[in-house]
Amino acid sequence: MFSFRILSHMKASFRGLVFSLALLVAYPAISAVAAPLTKDQISQEIIGKPLDAKRMGMPVRILYKKDGTVTMKFAILSGGGTWAYSSNGICMNLTSGPRRGETCVTFEHLKGNIYRNSEGINFTVAK
Numbered sequence: 001m002f003s004f005r006i007l008s009h010m011k012a013s014f015r016g017l018v019f020s021l022a023l024l025v026a027y028p029a030i031s032a033v034a035a036p037l038t039k040d041q042i043s044q045e046i047i048g049k050p051l052d053a054k055r056m057g058m059p060v061r062i063l064y065k066k067d068g069t070v071t072m073k074f075a076i077l078s079g080g081g082t083w084a085y086s087s088n089g090i091c092m093n094l095t096s097g098p099r100r101g102e103t104c105v106t107f108e109h110l111k112g113n114i115y116r117n118s119e120g121i122n123f124t125v126a127k
Contacts, residue, residue, distance in 0.1 A: 034108035036118075039085050046090075046107060046115070050126040061126070064090065072097055089118065 037045065051062045061073045064083050070092045072079045079097015083090050089106035105117040113125040 034110065036088055036106040036108055037115075041109075042085070042090060042107060045109070045125070051115075051123040052126050053121050053123045055121065062123075064092075070094070072099075074098070 047064050048066045049063075051064075053060050053062070055074070058075045063071050065071070068082055068084065070081055070083045072094070077098050079094050079099065081092055081094040081096065081100075083092040085091075086104050089104060091102055091104040093102045094100050103119075105119055107115050107117050107123075109115055110122065113127070115123045115125070117123065
């Protein structure tokens, strides 16, 4: 009976240790998630600046112009349309190019001049 009680206590302690280690490992990943940019931040950090990215391995440049138009340039294709602020990001309506229609995204700041949109595409603000 005595050894059963010790064994039971050791199992409980081991489970607590595993749970604590799991929290320590997961915490940096959870805290690294950035909050979406606000409308003011998007206006200052994204609008009017060329954004470079890779889409399906091809370079793409997108520019949300201050006049409400947007242009996209791929290696051999281009497109354009309009954009407007949504409640928590940007919605663009491409009227020409390979990806026509409306798309809405949010942005998060990763580091330096690197941002990620809610589609998982990383953009670098060109200088």
